[in-house]
Amino acid sequence: MKKEIWTLKNLPNLKSKTIVVTGANSGIGYEATKAFAMANAKVIMGCRSLERANEAKGKILQEFKDADIDIIILDLMDFSSIKKFTDEINEKYNKVDVLLNNAGIMIVPYGPTKDGFEKQIGVNHFGHFYLTMNLLKKLNNTLDSRIVNIASIAHRFGKLKPDSFLYGENKKYNKTYAYAQSKLANLLFTYGLKTRLEEKNSKIKVLAAHPGITRTNLGRHLKSLRTRPVTWIIELFNQATPQGALPGIRACIDPLVKSGEYYGPDGFFDIKGNPVVVKSTKRAHSIELQDTLWEYSVSLTKQDIDI
Numbered sequence: 001m002k003k004e005i006w007t008l009k010n011l012p013n014l015k016s017k018t019i020v021v022t023g024a025n026s027g028i029g030y031e032a033t034k035a036f037a038m039a040n041a042k043v044i045m046g047c048r049s050l051e052r053a054n055e056a057k058g059k060i061l062q063e064f065k066d067a068d069i070d071i072i073i074l075d076l077m078d079f080s081s082i083k084k085f086t087d088e089i090n091e092k093y094n095k096v097d098v099l100l101n102n103a104g105i106m107i108v109p110y111g112p113t114k115d116g117f118e119k120q121i122g123v124n125h126f127g128h129f130y131l132t133m134n135l136l137k138k139l140n141n142t143l144d145s146r147i148v149n150i151a152s153i154a155h156r157f158g159k160l161k162p163d164s165f166l167y168g169e170n171k172k173y174n175k176t177y178a179y180a181q182s183k184l185a186n187l188l189f190t191y192g193l194k195t196r197l198e199e200k201n202s203k204i205k206v207l208a209a210h211p212g213i214t215r216t217n218l219g220r221h222l223k224s225l226r227t228r229p230v231t232w233i234i235e236l237f238n239q240a241t242p243q244g245a246l247p248g249i250r251a252c253i254d255p256l257v258k259s260g261e262y263y264g265p266d267g268f269f270d271i272k273g274n275p276v277v278v279k280s281t282k283r284a285h286s287i288e289l290q291d292t293l294w295e296y297s298v299s300l301t302k303q304d305i306d307i
């Protein structure tokens, strides 16, 4: 059978589409923003640093002078910042076609978010949960809209441990497992949200994607002896950033995708290659774990589906 190749040449014209990208100034988010802008979409960059966002926007404008890009400040460590971000979008834009929940941190030192979560689950899951719930009405009122969550190969090693969600002094902390848990949460959220939206007859598609192992700024905290093996793996096996961004881009705009699909590279162990539908673990499909995460997410963020 002929191997399926999907590249930026497959991008349709995205004129009239409004796409929100979190963590849009670096790595996968930057490449996705550039690709969407190149295809004439209106892109809203959600970034925590105005300086880094402006620099990224400037680079895109140098290549595509007509790129239609808005920057709105977003700090996923802080619910009040997320609320300002979604309030501004809800007020300024009459529709949102795609929400790409991409921003992330990996293997960072133990610490709290503004709202008291452990940072990795706080930014990678709870922040995006809060954001998504606050944009859901807008997405639901937009024809053929979708939500894409960026997960990781690391979800395979993740276990859901609700007693680690909140930051606490003297808690035993393994930062690698905390990252894996947050990436498992991205998939549990994807599948759990899909089910709940379908129960409400919503047509929003919910998908996940992962970039395999891709050269980006994600590994900036990997300096200690204990995390050095992770650095070696990343340095040995990785793909260029534009290629790594393709699974997420495809999930966001390919008209043929189905809700609940998970996109990733087609190579060995999903590390690199062409973006195709890939498998996530049995644990990611566990209804019990999806329900547990959902209940904690609702009670800890005080947000739920309201469409």
Ligand SMILES: NC(=O)c1ccc[n+]([C@@H]2O[C@H](COP(=O)([O-])OP(=O)(O)OC[C@H]3O[C@@H](n4cnc5c(N)ncnc54)[C@H](OP(=O)(O)O)[C@@H]3O)[C@@H](O)[C@H]2O)c1
Pocket: 022, 023, 024, 025, 026, 027, 028, 029, 046, 047, 048, 049, 052, 074, 075, 076, 077, 102, 103, 104, 105, 106, 123, 150, 151, 152, 153, 210, 211, 212, 213, 214, 215, 216, 217, 218, 219
């Ligand atoms: N690269 C890989 O091999 C790989 C593999 C699997 C999964 N992923 C996933 O891919 C996604 C993108 O990561 P990347 O590899 O592109 O890394 P990256 O280059 O470090 O980009 C991460 C982006 O997230 C933003 N971000 C971090 N904390 C934030 C916060 N509190 N509020 C708002 N934005 C925040 C960063 O902003 P600043 O620039 O301001 O820090 C940056 O724009 C992540 O979800 C990651 O888990 C990556």
